[in-house]
Amino acid sequence: MRPNVTLLAPGGSIEMAYAALLAGADAVYVGALGWSRRTAQYELPDGEIREICQLASGMGKEVRVALNTNFSPLEMGLFLEKVDRFAQWGVHGLILTDPGAMFMAKERYPMLRVHVSAGANALNIEDLRFYREIGVDMVVAPCNLTVEEIGEIKRYVDVGMEVFLHSNTCFTYLGKCLMSSYFRYQWKWDEEGKNHFWGSPNRGGYCHRICKARWMMENGERAHLRNDMFLAFSNLPYYLDAGVDCLKIQGREYSIDLISEIVSFYRSLLDELTKKGKEVDMAAYLAQLQEIAKKRDAQRNSRTYTVLQEVVEETPIAV
Amino acid sequence: MFELSTHIPTWKILKEADLSPYHALYVGDPTCPKVPGNISSNLELLKRSVDLVKGQGKKCYLSLYAVPRNRDLPWIEGLLERASILPLDAIEVHNLGLVRMAERMHLPFSIHLGVFANLYTHETARLLYRKGVTRVFPSPELSLEEVNYIRTHSPTKVTLQIHGKIPLGISEGCFILEHREGSCEDVCFNPCWLTSGKWSLKNIGRATVSGKDLCLLEYLGSLYWRGFRTFYIQTLRESPRYIETVGTIYRRALEKIAQGMDEYVGPSDIGLLSELSPYGFCNGYLFRRSGHRYIGRLFGGEEITPLEVSKEERSHEA
Numbered sequence: 001m002r003p004n005v006t007l008l009a010p011g012g013s014i015e016m017a018y019a020a021l022l023a024g025a026d027a028v029y030v031g032a033l034g035w036s037r038r039t040a041q042y043e044l045p046d047g048e049i050r051e052i053c054q055l056a057s058g059m060g061k062e063v064r065v066a067l068n069t070n071f072s073p074l075e076m077g078l079f080l081e082k083v084d085r086f087a088q089w090g091v092h093g094l095i096l097t098d099p100g101a102m103f104m105a106k107e108r109y110p111m112l113r114v115h116v117s118a119g120a121n122a123l124n125i126e127d128l129r130f131y132r133e134i135g136v137d138m139v140v141a142p143c144n145l146t147v148e149e150i151g152e153i154k155r156y157v158d159v160g161m162e163v164f165l166h167s168n169t170c171f172t173y174l175g176k177c178l179m180s181s182y183f184r185y186q187w188k189w190d191e192e193g194k195n196h197f198w199g200s201p202n203r204g205g206y207c208h209r210i211c212k213a214r215w216m217m218e219n220g221e222r223a224h225l226r227n228d229m230f231l232a233f234s235n236l237p238y239y240l241d242a243g244v245d246c247l248k249i250q251g252r253e254y255s256i257d258l259i260s261e262i263v264s265f266y267r268s269l270l271d272e273l274t275k276k277g278k279e280v281d282m283a284a285y286l287a288q289l290q291e292i293a294k295k296r297d298a299q300r301n302s303r304t305y306t307v308l309q310e311v312v313e314e315t316p317i318a319v
Numbered sequence: 320m321f322e323l324s325t326h327i328p329t330w331k332i333l334k335e336a337d338l339s340p341y342h343a344l345y346v347g348d349p350t351c352p353k354v355p356g357n358i359s360s361n362l363e364l365l366k367r368s369v370d371l372v373k374g375q376g377k378k379c380y381l382s383l384y385a386v387p388r389n390r391d392l393p394w395i396e397g398l399l400e401r402a403s404i405l406p407l408d409a410i411e412v413h414n415l416g417l418v419r420m421a422e423r424m425h426l427p428f429s430i431h432l433g434v435f436a437n438l439y440t441h442e443t444a445r446l447l448y449r450k451g452v453t454r455v456f457p458s459p460e461l462s463l464e465e466v467n468y469i470r471t472h473s474p475t476k477v478t479l480q481i482h483g484k485i486p487l488g489i490s491e492g493c494f495i496l497e498h499r500e501g502s503c504e505d506v507c508f509n510p511c512w513l514t515s516g517k518w519s520l521k522n523i524g525r526a527t528v529s530g531k532d533l534c535l536l537e538y539l540g541s542l543y544w545r546g547f548r549t550f551y552i553q554t555l556r557e558s559p560r561y562i563e564t565v566g567t568i569y570r571r572a573l574e575k576i577a578q579g580m581d582e583y584v585g586p587s588d589i590g591l592l593s594e595l596s597p598y599g600f601c602n603g604y605l606f607r608r609s610g611h612r613y614i615g616r617l618f619g620g621e622e623i624t625p626l627e628v629s630k631e632e633r634s635h636e637a
Contacts, residue, residue: 070437070439070440070458070460071439071440072439072440072461072465073439073440073441073442073465073468073469073472074464074465074468076440076441076442098439098440098442098443099415099443099446099447100440100441100442100443100444100445100446101440101442101443103442103446104442120437121386121437122415122416123386123387123388123414123416124387124388124389124391124392124414124416125389125392125416126392126414126415126416126417126419126420127414127415127416127419128416129416129419130415130416130418130419131415133419134446144491145388149388149389152389153389171488171490171527172487172488172489172490172527173386173488173489173490173491175437176386176435176437176488176489177487177488178458178459178460178485178486178487178488178610179487179488179520179527181460181604181609181610182485182487182529182609182610182611183518183609183610183611184609185460185604185608185609185610186609187607199609200460202437202439202458202460203439203460210518213515213518214515215513215514215515215520216513216514216515217498217511217512217513218511218512221498223494223498223511223513224497224498225494225513226490226492
């Protein structure tokens with residue numbers, strides 16, 4: 001089994017980033033306030049990102065900053081200021097969605113790694129080649145891609161590949177859903193002049209999870225708009241064989257304890273897979289993962305209720 | 320002077336609908352290659368369609384599948400290779416990989432970037448222009464000033480949707496097949512209306528669109544005089560009557576506007592549009608509001624002018 005794969009964990013706060021690195025993550029990703037695909041609550045002001053950079057550097061680990069909203073064309077200047085700042089602070093990589101922004105960041109700082117966010121939804125080999133040609137280093141694969149597709153991409157395109165271990169699949173392809181902002185969308189600026197675009201997961205990271213409302217069809221039957229937990233556990237050995245470069249755990253919005261537990265779990269599994277290969281008792285790990293997944297689901301469901309309720313208060317529906 | 324376009328997904332619609340109001344047609348359904356009779360999945364249908372559209376003196380754009388996976392690339396490349404000898408005016412792509420493929424193939428057509436490509440900035444438009452993209456359809460989530468910024472800060476033309484349901488998402492699987500029994504032929508042309516209290520959405524298989532129709536009729540003059548000239552009406556899974564009626568209303572209005580007339584909304588326009596839109600109207604996101612709201616004088620809209628901004632917005636802009 002190939003050992004050199006990066007285990008990437010979320011840093012929804014300084015404490016979470018530190019806990020994840022201690023639990024065995026090789027790198028953490030954090031969201032710059034107003035610029036990432038999560039709400040402000042789970043993003044960090046620049047000063048805290050700088051602290052995490054120092055902390056990680058002391059541990060010999062890496063930090064990636066997500067600036068992966070589809071920000072306004074009028075915010076391009078602000079974006080470049082952020083890029084300058086983070087590059088100077090020694091951030092290892094930027095996670096971006098806008099191709100024009102990727103191109104500009106790479107032109108400015110050729111040594112800074114640019115990661116294509118899952119929100120950009122790179123779906124095929126030609127997509128990956130496009131991104132490679134504009135200077136991108138790593139692409140986060142959408143959960144929809146099969147292990148075969150990921151294998152094909154690794155064989156034919158010279159680009160780093162990052163996959164989710166633990167995530168959710170949206171009703172639509174990730175990054176291509178406007179349902180939340182269709183029902184509730186507010187322009188809200190912060191002190192730096194960044195618009196947080198409340199209600200838009202693509203622009204501000206705030207998703208009201210409209211797909212989880214109680215939708216009915218014309219015949220009176222309940223309609224299920226799929227939005228399921230994605231666990232790549234069974235794919236893991238195949239990902240490693242395919243040469244995947246980075247394994248990502250999603251969840252800046254979860255509790256620090258839960259993130260620590262998830263990181264420890266995957267660290268232990270990866271280390272054992274590296275040492276023992278196919279001799280690992282995957283069934284025992286699966287049983288452990290199912291317990292973790294229950295806790296994660298409970299935290300997610302609680303948040304779903306809260307964010308949906310905010311829209312319901314404006315326009316009554318049945319949740 | 321200006322261009323009015325729409326999508327025509329199938330040969331059947333192409334034959335049945337009176338398309339005289341439109342200057343240009345995007346042939347093919349980009350949401351799913353399995354749509355029965357999809358012009359962009361069948362070379363023979365494509366040839367016949369191009370002949371028919373060009374014979375009517377219109378521009379003809381081939382609309383390609385929006386979310387191709389690896390398995391789709393060979394058939395799309397084959398289609399493009401054969402289509403390269405047809406008198407197409409452009410291809411519409413929604414996927415950056417297909418932009419690259421078209422560039423690599425040195426196709427003799429312009430490239431239009433479709434709505435599912437998620438274009439949000441002028442820098443992306445500039446980057447894509449260097450790869451052959453001459454026209455972009457920005458994300459519907461952008462405000463009017465943002466769309467205008469892209470238009471004025473990139474060399475690409477910008478398409479603006481002025482009527483029809485807003486594309487709100489595209490999925491991997493077909494929602495209709497998951498919820499109804501039958502084959503694609505049986506169920507594809509019967510979209511699912513989804514409601515939750517006062518909310519409505521329309522699912523057309525792999526794509527979900529708004530329940531309400533975006534309607535910019537009362538703002539058409541203002542848009543025209545700001546410099547917009549490339550207008551689009553979204554009619555996927557609508558009836559021939561819808562395609563004809565909406566197209567006629569907007570074409571007539573645009574011609575009046577171009578002649579400098581202020582009164583361009585006809586007396587029967589409101590009633591006709593209302594008949595065709597059972598769940599009502601919205602303005603989309605152009606005025607910095609939730610997509611489902613209608614702000615304006617018509618259709619019982621909310622009585623604030625689109626240029627009216629909140630205290631917070633004012634302080635930010637100051």
